[in-house]
């Protein structure tokens with residue numbers, strides 16, 4: 001595996017889910033595999049879970065890890081070709097990525113979208129520049145378009161908790177005060193599409209995701225109706241794709257609370273975190289016994305480890 005940017009980089013996404021579940025049983029079973037290799041974790045934006053879980057995963061495999069918050073501690077990067085660099089950007093991504101590639105065997109990169117120019121964001125310039133110029137395998141730690149490590153952990157969590165072969169999984173938009181990317185819902189949809197679960201997305205009109213990315217998914221604009229008989233509720237805010245980056249609704253009737261959850265089949269509540277309490281989800285739901293957000297975050301470690309393990313095995317086997 002040369003890169004892990006989206007579900008399309010994996011020949012057998014469900015096989016990778018199984019591998020992560022196996023790793024969870026014995027996380028240190030391959031503690032020699034990554035010896036002598038260095039993982040570089042490069043952050044243009046903040047992180048808690050992705051940073052720590054991927055670092056732990058690499059340590060479980062015996063790798064050395066370097067972390068740099070380039071977004072706050074590094075030189076501001078120029079992304080355009082052929083420009084006179086007389087502004088505030090002191091280093092071009094061509095050199096930055098190539099230099100990081102000199103120190104690291106595998107690179108993980110987080111880079112959020114600007115949410116003003118859809119075409120530029122969806123071209124995913126930062127991650128594609130690192131793939132092009134670093135000369136190393138690159139793992140997305142969340143790009144402008146996708147968050148595949150999160151989605152892999154989400155699927156791992158559903159697989160270990162599901163009570164029936166084909167659970168009903170509902171991805172629900174929820175209110176937020178900030179415009180957020182579509183990366184988590186894009187990615188979640190792509191990964192769920194690999195399964196034979198019943199999958200429904202519910203959101204107010206205007207929040208449709210890119211069909212080119214998520215495919216032909218069942219959308220239900222009535223949140224209460226979508227929640228009926230659901231086995232898993234996955235809450236997430238995202239900004240509009242069509243009116244790109246805009247907040248079109250702040251309708252608090254979309255907040256996921258105990259009344260909403262009572263419409264479901266005793267569904268488990270999921271969220272990728274961080275989550276704003278009583279804006280996205282009520283305290284009662286988040287603190288309730290059906291909330292699995294901590295287990296879900298815990299599974300980030302084993303999911304990242306499954307990806308790193310595959311990547312290292314690929315490198316070792318030439």
Ligand code: CP
Pocket residue numbers: 046047048049050051142150272273274
């Ligand atoms: N879910 C997630 O990616 O969390 P962080 O932003 O804290 O890494």
